[in-house]
Amino acid sequence: MFLKRLISEMRFITELWKMNLASALEYRANFITQSIGMLINDAIFFVFWVLFFDCFKSIKGWGLQDMVLLFSIITTGFGVGMALFGNSMKVAEIIAQGRLDYYLVLPRNVLIHILASRSMISAYGDIFFGVLSFFFFTGPVTAEKTAIWLIASLLSGTVLVCAASLFGCLSFFIGNATTLAGQATNAMMILSVYPDTIFQGGVRFLMYTLFPAALIGALPYRAVRSLDWQSLVLLACGALFFAILLTAVFNAGLRRYESGSALNVNM
Amino acid sequence: MKGVRAFVGKYLAIAVINFQSSTAYSGEVVMRSIMITVILYVLVHLWKAAYGASGSTVIAGLTIRDTLWYLVLTETLILSKSAFSTRISDEVRDGSLAYTILRPYNYIVYHMSYSLGDSLVKLVMNFAAGGLVVLILEGPPEHFTLSSLPFLIVSILLALVLDFCFEGLIGLCAFVLEDVSSLQLIYNKILFILGGMLIPIDFFPRWLAALSKALPFNLILYGPATIFVKGDIGAAAGVLVMQSLWILVMAGILFALYSRTMKYLSINGG
Numbered sequence: 293m294f295l296k297r298l299i300s301e302m303r304f305i306t307e308l309w310k311m312n313l314a315s316a317l318e319y320r321a322n323f324i325t326q327s328i329g330m331l332i333n334d335a336i337f338f339v340f341w342v343l344f345f346d347c348f349k350s351i352k353g354w355g356l357q358d359m360v361l362l363f364s365i366i367t368t369g370f371g372v373g374m375a376l377f378g379n380s381m382k383v384a385e386i387i388a389q390g391r392l393d394y395y396l397v398l399p400r401n402v403l404i405h406i407l408a409s410r411s412m413i414s415a416y417g418d419i420f421f422g423v424l425s426f427f428f429f430t431g432p433v434t435a436e437k438t439a440i441w442l443i444a445s446l447l448s449g450t451v452l453v454c455a456a457s458l459f460g461c462l463s464f465f466i467g468n469a470t471t472l473a474g475q476a477t478n479a480m481m482i483l484s485v486y487p488d489t490i491f492q493g494g495v496r497f498l499m500y501t502l503f504p505a506a507l508i509g510a511l512p513y514r515a516v517r518s519l520d521w522q523s524l525v526l527l528a529c530g531a532l533f534f535a536i537l538l539t540a541v542f543n544a545g546l547r548r549y550e551s552g553s554a555l556n557v558n559m
Numbered sequence: 560m561k562g563v564r565a566f567v568g569k570y571l572a573i574a575v576i577n578f579q580s581s582t583a584y585s586g587e588v589v590m591r592s593i594m595i596t597v598i599l600y601v602l603v604h605l606w607k608a609a610y611g612a613s614g615s616t617v618i619a620g621l622t623i624r625d626t627l628w629y630l631v632l633t634e635t636l637i638l639s640k641s642a643f644s645t646r647i648s649d650e651v652r653d654g655s656l657a658y659t660i661l662r663p664y665n666y667i668v669y670h671m672s673y674s675l676g677d678s679l680v681k682l683v684m685n686f687a688a689g690g691l692v693v694l695i696l697e698g699p700p701e702h703f704t705l706s707s708l709p710f711l712i713v714s715i716l717l718a719l720v721l722d723f724c725f726e727g728l729i730g731l732c733a734f735v736l737e738d739v740s741s742l743q744l745i746y747n748k749i750l751f752i753l754g755g756m757l758i759p760i761d762f763f764p765r766w767l768a769a770l771s772k773a774l775p776f777n778l779i780l781y782g783p784a785t786i787f788v789k790g791d792i793g794a795a796a797g798v799l800v801m802q803s804l805w806i807l808v809m810a811g812i813l814f815a816l817y818s819r820t821m822k823y824l825s826i827n828g829g
Contacts, residue, residue, distance in 0.1 A: 325738075325741045326740075326741065328741070329744045329745070330744075332748060333744060333748060336748040336751050336752060340751070340752065340757045343752075343758055346764065347613075347618065348609045348613055350612060351605070351608045351609050352608050352612070472590060475591070478594060482597055482598060483597070483601060486604075487608075490604040490605055490607075
């Protein structure tokens with residue numbers, strides 16, 4: 293019974309993804325412009341680190357190649373996460389505006405349906421940048437390194453999607469949390485793109501727990517850099533934990549949700 | 560004289576209305592300044608580690624405290640400036656341009672005044688929040704003097720006007736392209752590097768520093784930030800002169816392009 297339901301949901305998500313991609317490709321010029329725009333955006337940070345390490349050579353054990361590897365993992369994870377579950381950044385807004393009604397009347401898993409209903413077009417630019425930077429700027433590439441990088445990037449994306457959605461779920465409990473959720477997600481992203489060794493004490497603890505910036509950046513980086521499968525298992529456990537936590541919090545929030553009877557058209 | 564007063568009064572009223580509207584929701588205003596505290600917290604640790612690793616207390620003429628206060632000002636400016644090209648683009652796409660362009664004001668100056676009201680609130684909040692982080696973690700600015708304060712305020716206002724000119728030019732492209740988000744993104748990224756937002760221009764290799772200083776983008780971020788951290792009045796006067804000259808050039812191009820665009824604009828509907 294469970295397996296049958298799982299297969300059915302997987303088929304449904306696959307159809308949603310296909311539809312999102314087809315819809316993005318329908319406006320091809322927009323798709324290309326947004327992807328290239330994001331590629332340039334990512335490349336600017338690459339330039340920043342080139343200039344920075346031109347002055348300082350290394351910081352607490354991190355050099356230019358380490359930063360590029362960290363960035364390649366985060367951009368690939370973010371890209372895949374937002375291309376497949378683009379609504380994870382908009383959960384707070386959807387709840388606050390009463391737009392859950394549309395999903396509630398359909399016989400599908402509400403959370404997954406919401407998250408997979410939108411694809412962030414610019415995310416394809418992130419994926420392109422991540423792949424390009426990994427293969428050309430992170431030193432010798434082996435099959436094992438590539439496999440760990442790919443798994444680590446996907447797990448990093450999973451943690452990001454779950455954490456961003458969790459912040460969005462605050463709308464169930466405190467009213468319109470759109471700005472708060474956006475700020476929390478951005479803050480987490482900012483913390484994740486810098487070497488974790490520069491932080492100490494409480495912030496470092498938060499980065500590995502409630503505010504999982506280290507699970508998005510530092511931990512997957514360490515798994516790839518040292519070809520460390522143990523770190524990868526730890527990361528997988530973290531991703532699983534956040535997925536379970538998200539499901540529990542979302543379901544608890546759903547019980548408090550009151551429809552605003554708003555009329556919405558999903559296009 | 561009366562005409563000038565009426566002209567200034569009209570646009571000042573627009574700026575004041577938007578200033579009041581931006582401050583009406585104080586919780587929202589405070590919430591939006593959370594971001595700069597996180598950014599500055601991260602940057603304090605990054606630059607402390609960098610200075611620590613280099614073993615020097617002064618790099619490219621800047622101490623760690625100079626660098627951090629420089630970043631407070633550049634981050635404040637970038638987070639407070641208005642992306643009004645996006646508003647023009649939205650008006651072109653949703654058709655509301657048909658109403659806004661017919662009102663009895665200059666369309667470009669209206670948007671500039673509107674943006675100024677919003678930017679001033681953000682400037683104060685972001686500077687207070689970011690400054691507080693650096694003040695607690697590193698201490699007050701070392702070379703800032705009260706005598707350079709008037710220069711700093713004027714320089715910040717001129718920086719906003721110069722930025723408006725670039726945003727306006729990008730916004731006018733919406734009449735042809737409709738969506739200018741990618742142009743806006745590229746402009747912002749130019750400011751990140753050539754404007755000196757992410758890293759002070761003094762840290763650049765010589766050829767890139769020369770290129771950045773020859774272009775007007777450094778006058779939007781690097782110029783005011785340098786006045787703030789160096790407190791050198793002679794250099795500050797030079798920044799103000801360069802800002803004014805570039806504003807004349809860019810505003811000239813903007814208004815010439817605007818009047819040319821208006822000649823070809825046709826609005827259909829009823």
